[in-house]
Amino acid sequence: MSTHLASPGRPRADRTATGLGATLRRVVPPGLLFALPFLVLFVLFMLWPMAQGIWMSLTDTSLSAHDPSFIGLDNYTEAFGDAEMWRAMGHTAWFTVVSTVPLVAVALAMALLVYTGLPGQWVWRLAFFAPYLLPVGVIGLLWLWLYQPDLGLYNHLLQAVGLDGYAWLSDESIALYAIVIATVWWTVGFNFLLFLAALQSVPDHLYEAAALDGAGAWRRLWHVTLPQLRRITGVITVLQILASLKVFDQVYLLTKGGPNGSTRPVVEYLYDMGFTGYRLGYASAISYIFFALIVLASAVQFVALRRREK
């Protein structure tokens, strides 16, 4: 009986208990009983949908009424030859690169500056973190307004200093970067808080020792603070890459993937295929190709991190 394993040699007080609960406990190990609610949800809304997704990707399931039929790997073959899908993959990859760098670097700069003990702590924290609390619907409306070519804040400001405005969201060459700017503004606060928390756990005695050795501010930053933050920086970077790969919301709300599909990320492509193109089976195949690429990228990151830590 696996209940015996729970804690070897402990007094078995509950053995004398009677009633339904006790009977249940004797049949099902209590640990499993505790995990059960999670496991039920996990199987229902994670494992089953994943399995169903694989099945759907092998069929021509559609949102319209006809019964799906098995078509083997046709969806995958089609997807591999689908230039639009690869273009969307490219946008996602580029967005991830261009957004991750500032989302880590700016967050670190913010945290270092705020942590210096300057007055007005809560104001800085509020300023940098508050945008993270805005629902993405608000982010969409706000940045559409800020980027509005004739009336928006940014063009007004550029014109005020004598520069030309931009067609921020309708110019193919800059729309993706406009979305990156909005994204950094919106989400950097979370990474900022992570860095701030990490800074607080750097032991004071390291600084005291450095100060005794006569290390100035820059040397302390370079030889104490940054090395102490190396681990958390790695963690934040990995989390950020995973988050950026899944970008959809703000792109959909700001440009709907346009102009001419120049900002459309993978998640939006599969949304378009599935829910406006009605091809759920094909969308599932794209999901799985993308998922495979994410797993691959994560494996590479994992190995790289491992190697660096050694």
Next chain:
Amino acid sequence: MTSTDVPTRPARRTVSPLPAARRAHRGRPAVQRGPNLTLGASRLSRTLALAALAVMALFWLLPMAWAVFTAFKSEQDASDPLHWIWPQGGFTLDGFRTVIERGDLPLWMLNSFLIAAAVTVVTVVVSAMAGYAFSRTLFRGRRWLFTVTIASILVPPQLLIVPWFQQMLTLDLVDTYAAVILPQTVAPVMVFILKKHFDTIPRELEEAARIDGAGHARIFWSVMLPLSRPMLAAVSIFVFIGAWNNFLWPFVSTSDPALMTLPVGITAVKDAYGVNYAQTMASSVLAALPLVLVFVFFQRHIVKSVATTGLGGQ
């Protein structure tokens, strides 16, 4: 660093910047310690840091300030490029009035709140129980199940929208609260975080309870949970914010405006009513208000949460 309210005016004259900086945190000892240790105490570095911070803060605050500003303008003034700062007709509450009278915004807020609250309660309860099971009990298949749970952290929910939708069609749940809530309650990350947290609670406390005759249910309820209050609060905050702001799944799973959440509804309006900038910004301000207010009041707690969840630690 004391919390007594000693009059500070004379003390402010002291030359050493260190106590001055410390005084800024009077009464909030837990969050900030060791000020001045990163950038040094020289007047120049402090001034530079302050300037850099001010520029960044301006860049971060300006968009919000401008949105609030616009929300208090009339529609004509909002779309007048010549008077983009100061409205010709003065400020007005018309934008807010129209938005509130339309009545859907409060409904979406209520939906968002109900859905986020339900997701939070279910997720936290279920994840805490599972975390306890993986941390403190032994049963056949435990390791294996935990490995599968952790592995699934890699699965982006965005990629499950198609099968979820199909599933909701099968279960006949499309356009119900259940459809929006259920898939969001599976949070392997939270199970992982809580398991790690329970691992840190000393065995002795558990043993003592066991000697008193407590079973797993009692230990979980009267030993583990009370000791985990800060962690549970932290986890709840993040689950709540995540669910409150979630867009894609509520967007896919609801088409009935009466069931829409705030992020979904507020964008639907823009498409339906055309572009009214003042009104749009008024509804944005109203939509943003609840969580921002919560943050203003609980920010110390939220900042600590980040550290507590272990994400910020070493």
